[in-house]
Amino acid sequence: MPELKRLHASHAPAVLAFELANRAYFAASIPDRGDDYFDRFTDRFDALLAEQEDGICAFYVLVADDGSVLGRFNLVDIENGTAQLGYRVAQHVTGRGVATANVRELCRLAAQRHGLRTLRAATAHENAASHRVLTKAGFVPIGPADVTDLGGKRGTWYQCDLAFLT
Numbered sequence: 001m002p003e004l005k006r007l008h009a010s011h012a013p014a015v016l017a018f019e020l021a022n023r024a025y026f027a028a029s030i031p032d033r034g035d036d037y038f039d040r041f042t043d044r045f046d047a048l049l050a051e052q053e054d055g056i057c058a059f060y061v062l063v064a065d066d067g068s069v070l071g072r073f074n075l076v077d078i079e080n081g082t083a084q085l086g087y088r089v090a091q092h093v094t095g096r097g098v099a100t101a102n103v104r105e106l107c108r109l110a111a112q113r114h115g116l117r118t119l120r121a122a123t124a125h126e127n128a129a130s131h132r133v134l135t136k137a138g139f140v141p142i143g144p145a146d147v148t149d150l151g152g153k154r155g156t157w158y159q160c161d162l163a164f165l166t
Contacts, residue, residue: 070089085103
């Protein structure tokens with residue numbers, strides 16, 4: 001059974017494989033990370049671990065029984081009891097409730113492990129699946145997202161009050 005785990009240095013090869021295998025799928029709904037991301041993956045991965053160690057962010061991976069990564073679920077810009085949520089799941093597990101279940105689990109962890117009270121997430125208008133995931137996980141729309149928030153796309157900010165999880 002897949003398990004949501006805190007990002008660790010040992011996850012690097014599986015995270016890279018996940019990103020490469022799903023690159024085209026992700027690029028259809030969110031801005032592509034670009035070749036530089038993959039060329040400098042080790043440096044970027046190490047920087048994420050440093051940010052996590054500093055408490056600025058908290059990164060999680062959904063790990064399958066075989067050690068492969070099925071999804072990434074992130075809390076970024078942690079400050080004053082709030083953070084932004086970001087997530088992505090492998091194409092071959094979409095439509096099965098994987099994203100919704102793990103966004104809900106990350107909300108629980110955000111409240112209980114990280115002491116957060118509020119999460120925000122932005123999604124592009126054309127990303128209907130992400131709108132459904134956020135709504136099912138207890139997020140409510142709070143206003144428009146600027147095109148700079150979503151790599152040039154228009155969208156909506158969502159927010160979730162985590163008080164009910166503590």
